[in-house]
Amino acid sequence: MTQSENISLNFYEEIKLMIENGKHTLAEAKLKAENEKTSEWHFLYSLILIQKTWFDSAKEHLQRAVELSPENAHYKNVLAKLMSRYHHYSDDYYRRPYYRRRRGCCCCCCDDDCCHFSCCDLICLDSCCECMGGDLIECI
């Protein structure tokens, strides 16, 4: 291994350690100062971006890392995890009976298309209804 390859390895190890210890701002500054953008550079930068909640940018850098080193299974694995991550969140909703009943349809009887009462009309109607023992609109 050449001296410059050794230095690169030490540099990336140092960045990895910073990321593991939560020093993301420092790691980002050091990475940005580095001119040579290898696949490992893009990979480490994507990890920092994920932590920053910059998902779209993280995805781009991970894709670039995979492009530069297609044989690296670890990069592909992390990219696959990032792409499927949000399903752990959205599936909670899509599996609910509420969503399956409505099949994701956003139409409801309170859309502007079918209700032509103003807020004042509704408040007055609700108050009259409550005077007679009912409750037209529960929330007012």
Place this chain on the structure above:
Amino acid sequence: MFGYVTPLKDELRIHEYNTFKSYYCGLCFHLKNEFGNLPRMVLNYDMTFLALVLDSLNTEPIYTKMKHCLTSPIKKKPIILDNKALSYAAHININLVYYKLLDDAIDNKSLRSKLCAQLINPYKKKFSSSVYHINSVIQDNLQQLYALEKGGNFSSIDEICDPFSLIVAHIFKSYPHPVTDDNELVRENLFHFGYALGKWIYMIDALDDLEKDMEKGKFNPLNLLYNKDSLSYEDLIRQIQDTIAFTILNCGYNCKHYLTQLPVAKNKELLENIISLGMMDQYTKVMHSCGAKCSHSDGSSNTSSCQCKKDSINPKTS
């Protein structure tokens, strides 16, 4: 911009729904008691959620009183009073609305904004000293946001979302009262939670306004970033829906994750409902009203069962 962070009522227990309402009404009363009647107009669900999260991080009991109000002159409603989190949310609510109106007025976007900013200006004197620091953070980041929006000199959705996300992050982190097990880690988790939430709100708002902004030639980050070929609204949405879903839903994931890291002492199920179900429901409604009918970010396609009125868009094939 505000009003997207709400619970999914169908999946709430009655007492959870009543709790949410009492925070919402409580915010209205805190706005009235600390600023007067006029600023109650700026009441919104997102600030209610802010108060709900922060108040849920301490074990202090909630002080609730049955009161009449303008919208319920006959029937009394439970309202939370003398609450530190609601007081903070009231100050932040006025602050955000004021600086937004000010920037709109400076840019001469509308006379209405100028007049509204003038109406709110006297209430600045009533800001507590505990929010002075966050006021300057809000002002600085709003200025940065408007500079980016005006100049169009940004190259990623993450970049344009950053200023507003930082505002919400700092609002959560800088809560001036102690929370349970308060330490640097809890405050960092509040920061990350707020950042993800702020980004979610900014993107949902951009998505919801996209069609209207394209029609009127107004700035919209999604149009500027993703519509280099001057596509129609329908074609643009079809092209970017997966890209948008990726960021919005990952922000939702982060909100859910960081909520589990916070020392939530009460209202846990209500908070989980809002983050996992309410926010998803809002996203689904906005996406569907965008015309991405019968095509979901989970790849499924429900053409035959869709009953939506607006059905001019062909479903995307998975």
